[in-house]
Amino acid sequence: MTAQMGAIDELLRHPPYATQPGEHRPLLRAAVREAMQHHCANCPPFARWYQKQGADPHAEIEDLARVPFLPVSIFKRVALESVSERDVVRVLKSSATSSQTPSRVVLDRITRDRQMRTLAVLMSALMGSTRRPFVVLDAAAAQGADVELSARVAGLRGYLMMASETHYALDAHNGELELNADKLEDLLSGLQARQLPVCLIGYTYMLYQYVVVPLARAGRRLQLPAGSMVLHFGGWKRLERQAVDRARLNAEIEKVFAMDETCVRDVYGFTEQLGIIYPDDGHGVRLAPVYSEVIVRDPVTLEPLPDGAPGLLEFITPLPHSYPGIALLLDDMGRIVSRDREHGGRYGTRFEVLGRARGSEIRGCGDTLPEQIYQVREMARAQA
Amino acid sequence: MKIFVLFDGRTRHIEPDGDPENCPLETSPDRLVNELKAGQERLRATPVDDLIGLCDAAGRAWTQPGNEVARMVGGLAIGFLPLWLRRANLETLLAQALRGDSGAIDGFVPLAPSSKRQHRAQPRGLLVHWVAGNVPLLGMISVIQGLLTKNANLVKVSRQNAGVLPYFLAALAQVRYRRPDGKEVDGTLLTDAVRAIYVDREDSAAAALSTLADVRVAWGGREAVEAIMNLPRRFGTEDIVFGPKTSFVVVGAEKLAGETEARKAATLVARDAVALGQRGCNSPHTIFVERGGALTPEAFASLLGEELGRAARQVPPDVAPQEAFQILSWRAEYDMRGQAWYSDGVRWSVFYSDEDRGLATPCYGRTLFVRPVDDVFEVAAHCSINTQTAGLALGERRLKLAEALTARGVERCPEVGQMSLYEVPWDGMYPMDRMVRWVSA
Incomplete structure (x- = not known):
């Protein structure tokens, strides 16, 4: 050093x-x-x-x-590494939601340790230094253990180091995710009996689509232990398509979970600078x-x-x-x-x-080429 | 569905940068059509020479120093429009489209000397134009051709730049032309047969407009034109589609014999790239440069950077943040694996790598990808119906390469520097020919 x-x-x-x-x-x-x-x-x-x-x-x-x-x-275009290959302990790939190519970043021990350290102190600053039960708004099957992890799984893993115990709110049936509301209610009741504040955590769209909407549709309202938080991350793109904004999401959450709205936090961050998170103050x-x-x-x-x-x-x-x-x-x-x-x-x-950022709206006749041409180009690049 | 009338034949109800939804509502598409048909009857009764004279007067006025419309033309980088409107150009275009005799749009003419029968081009009726928002020039070119063929024209504009076409139509209505006999006619003779509209719901409006049309004229991206072509239409409706295409330049080694000649070619390429804001299907994105000249393709790319920097002094008016981000991404990539020349900000960029092959993905924002080829004829392999214009900087091999490129789908092979000119044939057709029915007697 x-x-x-x-x-x-x-x-x-x-x-x-x-x-x-x-x-x-x-x-x-x-x-x-x-x-x-x-x-x-x-x-x-x-x-x-x-x-x-x-x-x-x-x-x-x-x-x-x-x-x-x-x-x-x-990082989607050029392999950029500042350490030798033998020092690489993990390769992260972004979710590639807005493009066809995932971003690729390599982690060495130094980077990983720094990320874990900053994430730990930032999470402590957000929710206190005492670990608490985490309820992941996903299915357990979504967790992977490969060297090449999807950014979704990797990001979630980082948060879970603050968990005293981890539970998964969703079940996977034939590839479909489904909320087991009874199981979640039992879990939350048990935690409340133990007076343990909980952290519900997951992607923003999954929180809405797989938890909030089914609970609202069923007319259920679950009590969260005092001091509990809902952390969601991953962006609003999918919810924007459904005309769901922060105010509506928070209002819907309040309907299905008995809790203080200010304990709902939207966490911003991105794969290429993991370890640094930017939770909002409840109002963006x-x-x-x-x-x-x-x-x-x-x-x-x-x-x-x-x-x-x-x-x-x-x-x-x-x-x-x-x-x-x-x-x-x-x-x-x-x-x-x-x-x-x-x-x-x-x-x-x-x-x-x-x-x-918005893209150009309707183009003139010089609009993008049909996909086939790009595919040819990509194939040529791959062959090269 | 709400129909907002942006231009009613005489008056525009929107500023160039205005919101189309603040314009008057029209509840009856049939009334619109009936008004247009009345305007069309005036057109039919007018010699085409008068219509051309009005366009010519507009073209002249719109290049005058201090003219308000001329300033708008300059701001939109559509300096080609007033030139295109000039009599010499329009007479040529019309004659080419109408089998050599533009009088066929006024009445029966003897087109076949050996035949006693005479021929005439009858207007098809109502043209419905779907115009892409980013290239306002297209809307005017489309409508003027509809008017010269004496059709009624209903133009559906996009929300983006919705006020630009009404601006030019209103300016056209103000134009006056004195005929050789001394009688004066004004631009409303043309514009009474045009309405520019905006609709708030694309799906239901599109079907309604489509069934009204005798000719559907669609300019735009692939998704947009495919959607229009898939709409219901009446039997006999003609389609004129100017779909998504890309264009490129080929620079032969013979033009790289020295810096002076190479710079001249680079200047022309830069001019083509800046025209139309690089949004047209005829705007170049890829520049194929042949190896073997005194200057290497890389050296040409460097020259091109200098010339594009000169041609693109102004900040492009319509670079979206996402586009700017893409440009930055390309810059970083080429700085790392190739060569990049670019401005501060995102005014222009030129990229080169020895490894690059084929057509580049268009990036827009005055971005050019220079790609080396060992032989200009290699370029033909990259051509298809999706490639429109090949600007050629070549010597004697020009026609031979044009033969190879057009055989693979390229539509035009003008000299470099003239790619942005709208001419006929275009996309494989004479559009005004498609706007008429040929009849005989």
Whole structure:
């Protein structure tokens, strides 16, 4: 380990949220610089790209917004690894919901340990340090144990380290998922009798489609133990198609679970920067922890936008060691809500996620080619 | 289903960037059609020379410095439109479509000298146009051809850019033309036979419009035009489909003998890429460059970057965030595995890799993929009915390559720099020929 590794380690020892305005930023900048130096030294394609951006990895970083950023989709296009193959302990693939190609990132022990560490402290900050029973809004069969895990399973696994016990709310019958409401009610009653606050956790669309809707349809309302939480993640794309927004989801949850609405948290995060999560405050506003920074960029000029203006979201964190996912631009739109304004004793950048960036609407006659042509192209690429 | 009337033949009810759902409602499609038919009768009674004269007057006015419409034309990168409207062009197009005699749209003419029978092109009736939102030029080109063939025209615009076509139609209504006999006619002679509408529910409206049509004219992406073609229609309804296609450029080694000549070709390629906002089916995305010249394909790509940078000084008006994201993705990829030349922001990009083959997936936003070929004739293997225009920068091999490319499905092989010009034949047909019924007496 080089002496420069200290900045990242030091950052990771910091409490998860700033208690003074901007207190963590010098350390975050130093950690990002350290990370960039590592990736430029160990990932030749990344080094080439970084140099092309006119950036010097050894230069001090004065402004994180000036750090060259990669579009997150680069991990669908180019194999980017900053460690040798023998150091790879896991390969993550994204769910590829908005494209045909999954993203692929490799994890080494250093990256994995950092991710687990930050996830643990961020989860503790969210729900307290005492472990609690988790009820996964999925079927147990969805869990895999292969080296190549889907991001869905990998992401869920990370959360489960905060579980004192794990239960699964859904049953799988011939590939179809189904809620066993009686089983869930019995489980929750048992936990309530033991006065154990529970965490219901799962993908946003699964929470709605497989839990909330069936319970509402059956006219059932289940009592959750005091202090329980519902954590959901994975985005709103599928629910948007059903015209279900946050307010409606929360209202529906309140109908089927007897609990405080503010205990429903939408957790934002993405495969390429696992370990950093951005739970909302129950109303869609999220706070960047000290381990990362969020920047909103103009989609056309790519320059940082003033606070409040919607643009493409960029996230910067020094965590990834095995792949250069340090400064990543996403195709999600968002806006900065406030910066270094105190809220519950915490400071930092607060932001909202506004959804997936819109594509071009109906095109002219130069619209995309039929799929067959792309298939030929992909085949040619594969053969090459 | 609600029908919003954006342009009623005389008045536009929407600003160029306005919301179509704020326009007046029309509850009776039949009334619309009846009004259009009345306008069409005026057209039928007017010599086509007057109709061309009105278009020509519009084309002249819309290139005048300080003219408001000219500014709009410039802003939309459709400078081709006023040129296309000029008399010389329209007379040629019409004559080509009407078997060499544009008078056939006014009355019977002797088309076959050896025959006593005479021929005439009768308007088919009501043309319903479905126009893609991203290329407003298409709507005007479609409607003008419908008018020159003396048809009634009902144009369904997309929500995106819904106000642009009504803007140009209203401007056309304002045009005046003095005939050789001194009598003046005005643009309402044309526009009384046009209505531009927007409908809030695509499914039910589409079927209703389709059954009204004598000719269905569809411009757009694959999904859109397929949906239109699958709608019910009356027996005898003609279809004119300008579906999704892609276009490319071929640069031969003979044009890479020196930097001056290569730069000239690069300038023309850049011009084609910037025209129509690279949205047209005739806009290039892939540039095949032949090895063996004094300049390598990579060196040409570098020149092309310089020239595209000059041609694309303005920020493109309609880059969606997702598109910008795609452009950034390509940039990062080519920075890592090939070569990339690009602007600050997402004004333009040129990509090159020695390993790339075949047609690139269009990325739009003035993005060009330069791909090396050992021999320009290799390009034919990548052509099909999905490829429309091949802009050629070649010497004596031009016609021979055009033969090979068109045999595989390419529709046009103009010189590079002229890809954006709308000409006939287009997509394998003379569209105005399809807008008439040929009769004899």
